[in-house]
Amino acid sequence: MNNIDRHVPEVVIKRLPRYYRYLDELLKQDIQRISSKALSEKMKVTASQIRQDFNCFGGFGQQGYGYNVAYLHNEIRTILGIKEGYKTIIVGAGNLGHAIASHEGFKRRGFELCGIFDNSPDKIGTVINGHTVTDIADMERFVRKNGIDIAILTLPKANIQETADRLCDCGIKGLWNFSYAELKTKKAVAVENVHLSDSLMTLAYKIKQGND
Amino acid sequence: MNNIDRHVPEVVIKRLPRYYRYLDELLKQDIQRISSKALSEKMKVTASQIRQDFNCFGGFGQQGYGYNVAYLHNEIRTILGIKEGYKTIIVGAGNLGHAIASHEGFKRRGFELCGIFDNSPDKIGTVINGHTVTDIADMERFVRKNGIDIAILTLPKANIQETADRLCDCGIKGLWNFSYAELKTKKAVAVENVHLSDSLMTLAYKIKQGND
Numbered sequence: 001m002n003n004i005d006r007h008v009p010e011v012v013i014k015r016l017p018r019y020y021r022y023l024d025e026l027l028k029q030d031i032q033r034i035s036s037k038a039l040s041e042k043m044k045v046t047a048s049q050i051r052q053d054f055n056c057f058g059g060f061g062q063q064g065y066g067y068n069v070a071y072l073h074n075e076i077r078t079i080l081g082i083k084e085g086y087k088t089i090i091v092g093a094g095n096l097g098h099a100i101a102s103h104e105g106f107k108r109r110g111f112e113l114c115g116i117f118d119n120s121p122d123k124i125g126t127v128i129n130g131h132t133v134t135d136i137a138d139m140e141r142f143v144r145k146n147g148i149d150i151a152i153l154t155l156p157k158a159n160i161q162e163t164a165d166r167l168c169d170c171g172i173k174g175l176w177n178f179s180y181a182e183l184k185t186k187k188a189v190a191v192e193n194v195h196l197s198d199s200l201m202t203l204a205y206k207i208k209q210g211n212d
Numbered sequence: 213m214n215n216i217d218r219h220v221p222e223v224v225i226k227r228l229p230r231y232y233r234y235l236d237e238l239l240k241q242d243i244q245r246i247s248s249k250a251l252s253e254k255m256k257v258t259a260s261q262i263r264q265d266f267n268c269f270g271g272f273g274q275q276g277y278g279y280n281v282a283y284l285h286n287e288i289r290t291i292l293g294i295k296e297g298y299k300t301i302i303v304g305a306g307n308l309g310h311a312i313a314s315h316e317g318f319k320r321r322g323f324e325l326c327g328i329f330d331n332s333p334d335k336i337g338t339v340i341n342g343h344t345v346t347d348i349a350d351m352e353r354f355v356r357k358n359g360i361d362i363a364i365l366t367l368p369k370a371n372i373q374e375t376a377d378r379l380c381d382c383g384i385k386g387l388w389n390f391s392y393a394e395l396k397t398k399k400a401v402a403v404e405n406v407h408l409s410d411s412l413m414t415l416a417y418k419i420k421q422g423n424d
Binding site: 007013014016017018019055079080081082086095096098100102103105106109110111134149150173174176180188190191192194195196197198199200201202203204205206207208209210 | 225227228229230232245256292294298306307308310311312314315317318321322323361362378385386387388392400402403404406407408409410411412413414415416417418419420421422
């Protein structure tokens with residue numbers, strides 16, 4: 001059965017990266033199965049919730065056996081579409097661009113960094129983690145030539161919409177947007193906005209509740 | 213009625229920062245009320261979901277009027293505990309620490325940056341956004357003296373647990389953890405882990421589905 005044909009509700013999709021991260025840890029430790037109780041405690045969701053979630057894509061646990069880690073890991077990779085691998089560029093070589101270029105985890109998850117772009121003469125030609133920062137004037141050509149899938153937008157808010165338009169015009173498939181600006185894009189281009197302040201507000205709530 | 217006495221389910225809490233961000237935008241535009249339909253379209257959740265969520269804390273919309281923006285904004289601020297304001301420090305003056313110190317939005321949300329710490333002689337004494345980077349040896353004294361609530365952990369994974377232990381011992385209330393390490397902390401200290409790769413995996417899923 002093709003995964004696209006399966007209906008996996010959006011609330012379940014939102015939990016998948018977290019399941020994936022944990023299953024990835026288990027695989028690295030060569031753990032082949034996990035009880036629903038252990039998984040439930042680790043994930044801080046009920047065993048019943050996990051059962052419902054995994055049932056959406058055929059990840060049935062077995063009584064007395066638990067869940068097959070490699071099977072679930074592979075299914076979630078397939079559903080999330082990270083199995084195929086994605087080519088990425090970073091646009092904006094400031095502190096955040098630097099930090100993301102140095103992130104070890106993305107490559108292991110199938111996201112390959114292919115280039116870094118900026119418009120500042122101070123930054124063009126500098127090297128970040130093995131990548132020479134290239135003039136943003138060359139961005140479209142690079143995206144087309146190398147079949148780049150995802151642009152990571154870490155440039156200032158002021159330049160973001162124009163840059164997004166240029167990327168959409170040269171066939172980018174997804175924008176990972178750190179700019180806190182709402183982007184208007186063509187329907188065919190996926191956008192994921194990162195709002196770090198949401199996470200900080202959640203921490204504030206946890207502090208207020210006096211628990212984690 | 214005290215907000216702590218109201219039971220607001222965790223799934224609703226997780227949506228509050230997003231509602232808050234949007235209501236904040238409306239307030240800035242001096243918009244005083246919003247129809248449930250407009251709010252629903254903007255938030256990409258059903259009007260019925262919004263109604264259920266807001267009912268949890270008395271944010272009842274009125275037929276033909278919609279929602280009172282200032283009331284909801286204030287209620288969500290209170291529930292999230294961001295009304296009182298929080299004092300923060302950044303521990304780790306690398307690229308990510310730099311990027312967060314330069315973030316304009318946190319202060320407006322009630323999170324005041326009071327200091328930046330690092331253990332590297334190259335970084336100690338440098339100035340980031342008006343804050344002089346201080347030797348981490350002085351961290352505990354600073355936290356106690358200034359009543360710091362939240363430590364933003366942007367230091368390497370290797371040093372993270374020891375640093376977290378030190379912060380817990382000197383009375384920190386919350387840790388905002390960017391290190392990708394699982395922290396063990398005292399029960400009384402709240403922890404919020406930032407996993408940027410979750411967001412990137414969600415983008416991959418959206419690309420695969422061919423919509424955003």
